[in-house]
Amino acid sequence: MGHGASHKALIWKVFGILSVITIVEVVLGIIKPEFLFKTQFLGTSILNSLFIILTIVKAYYIVYYFMHLDDEKKNFKYSIVLPLVILIPYLATLLIIEGGYVHDTLAPYLNWAY
Amino acid sequence: MGSNIADQSEGKTWDGGSVKPMGASYGKMMMWFFIVSDALTFSGFLAAYGLTRFKFIDIWPIADEVFTHFPFMHGVHAPMYYVALMTFILIFSSVTMVLAVDAGHQMNKKKVTFYMFLTIIGGVIFVGSQAWEWKNFIQGSYGAVQLKDGKIVQFVKDGHQIALGDFVVGKHEQKQHTRNNGLWFEDGETIPNYTVQEVFEAFKSNEDVLLRIEKINPETKQKIIVSREEGLKYLSQSARVVEGANLEVNEYGSAQFADFFFFITGFHGFHVFSGIVLNIIIFFNVIIGTYEKRGHYEMVEKVGLYWHFVDLVWVFVFTFFYLV
Numbered sequence: 001m002g003h004g005a006s007h008k009a010l011i012w013k014v015f016g017i018l019s020v021i022t023i024v025e026v027v028l029g030i031i032k033p034e035f036l037f038k039t040q041f042l043g044t045s046i047l048n049s050l051f052i053i054l055t056i057v058k059a060y061y062i063v064y065y066f067m068h069l070d071d072e073k074k075n076f077k078y079s080i081v082l083p084l085v086i087l088i089p090y091l092a093t094l095l096i097i098e099g100g101y102v103h104d105t106l107a108p109y110l111n112w113a114y
Numbered sequence: 115m116g117s118n119i120a121d122q123s124e125g126k127t128w129d130g131g132s133v134k135p136m137g138a139s140y141g142k143m144m145m146w147f148f149i150v151s152d153a154l155t156f157s158g159f160l161a162a163y164g165l166t167r168f169k170f171i172d173i174w175p176i177a178d179e180v181f182t183h184f185p186f187m188h189g190v191h192a193p194m195y196y197v198a199l200m201t202f203i204l205i206f207s208s209v210t211m212v213l214a215v216d217a218g219h220q221m222n223k224k225k226v227t228f229y230m231f232l233t234i235i236g237g238v239i240f241v242g243s244q245a246w247e248w249k250n251f252i253q254g255s256y257g258a259v260q261l262k263d264g265k266i267v268q269f270v271k272d273g274h275q276i277a278l279g280d281f282v283v284g285k286h287e288q289k290q291h292t293r294n295n296g297l298w299f300e301d302g303e304t305i306p307n308y309t310v311q312e313v314f315e316a317f318k319s320n321e322d323v324l325l326r327i328e329k330i331n332p333e334t335k336q337k338i339i340v341s342r343e344e345g346l347k348y349l350s351q352s353a354r355v356v357e358g359a360n361l362e363v364n365e366y367g368s369a370q371f372a373d374f375f376f377f378i379t380g381f382h383g384f385h386v387f388s389g390i391v392l393n394i395i396i397f398f399n400v401i402i403g404t405y406e407k408r409g410h411y412e413m414v415e416k417v418g419l420y421w422h423f424v425d426l427v428w429v430f431v432f433t434f435f436y437l438v
Contacts, residue, residue, distance in 0.1 A: 007216050015209045022205070026198040029178075029437045037335065043168075048438045055433040059426055066212045066422045068415075073137035080146055088157045095161045099168030107172060111263070112329060114347040 014065045021054050145416045149423045156427050160434055163374045173328040175367040177436050183250045197436050200243045207236025208425040215418045218411025230397045237390040244383045254358030258365035261351045266367050268326045270339055281323055282316040284308045306355040314349050328367045382427055389424050392417045
């Protein structure tokens with residue numbers, strides 16, 4: 001960066017990766033393979049976990065290559081990445097466990113028989 | 115990076131002067147820290163969505179049955195295609211943005227202008243698509259009945275959801291009241307096309323129409339379809355006919371589903387809109403040569419960061435509202 005060298009090849013490569021991941025996600029979302037869709041693992045289906053992993057991979061490519069975070073100094077890079085990778089999974093895990101608990105507590109009281 | 119930046123802050127230290135322990139200019143660093151805080155805001159919203167979804171895990175609407183429209187393909191069941199297209203539009207406008215930044219590093223004014231223009235067009239198309247998506251969501255496509263205890267029931271025939279208009283004969287007796295025919299009338303609820311009684315009668319006389327409740331069968335991961343007798347029992351508890359979606363009730367199921375959809379995609383759409391405004395400002399600055407004079411195109415890079423962030427958030431919204 002800043003040395004006059006163009007990153008065009010890299011940009012198109014990252015675009016290709018993001019496109020392929022999106023296409024894979026959409027195809028999986030439409031056909032919903034029986035095995036991935038019906039197998040429960042860690043409170044959700046394997047398919048859902050796969051979607052989340054693919055999304056994080058996409059996020060990595062956007063942040064590191066489109067936003068050029070990879071070219072920044074190490075201390076700057078980590079002052080941005082670390083708060084996010086620590087706080088977000090922490091918050092999400094707690095809230096989702098709590099949501100599951102509220103469901104287990106309240107769902108039995110819901111009347112489905114008329 | 116440093117070689118390109120015209121640093122005129124020697125001796126003035128409000129922006130940290132020329133000492134840059136993090137190797138980034140003041141503006142760029144603050145844009146990054148703003149993005150960190152905004153990312154945490156969005157994670158808060160999405161985590162709250164996660165909590166609500168797990169709270170109603172067995173009755174949450176199935177995205178494939180909600181977002182089924184595609185432009186110019188009326189009546190075709192096309193889940194996900196449209197939102198996938200929107201995702202591509204936004205990723206592509208991210209690519210043109212990063213190409214603009216790249217051209218800026220080479221001080222190529224013409225190319226920066228061209229790519230910034232494409233980015234703005236991409237953003238406008240995206241916001242337009244989102245407006246269309248909202249329109250379909252608000253209008254609804256099938257219609258449903260809400261029971262007295264708040265549950266939503268939908269109608270199916272041969273395993274596919276059917277619209278109220280497909281089997282209910284409406285008499286349209288009650289007219290929507292408007293301000294010009296009532297002296298004291300301010301506003302009122304929109305009157306649905308069919309009354310609860312008409313829906314009940316139609317269900318009774320159409321033997322092949324079945325009722326689908328909100329509850330999901332954990333084995334098949336499909337909404338449960340109840341028998342005719344049970345369906346009549348459910349419908350005898352009808353409270354009102356629901357067509358489309360608003361913040362209070364929607365035909366797809368849980369009210370919170372529509373609330374979160376409106377709030378999160380709306381907040382994201384507002385970010386896209388702000389991004390377009392910022393991009394337009396920078397675009398005109400590029401045209402009049404502001405950055406050519408300044409000697410560097412770092413402003414393009416800063417709005418670029420914001421624009422990529424908007425794309426990044428969409429990647430997550432796409433996953434959590436449409437895929438998972």
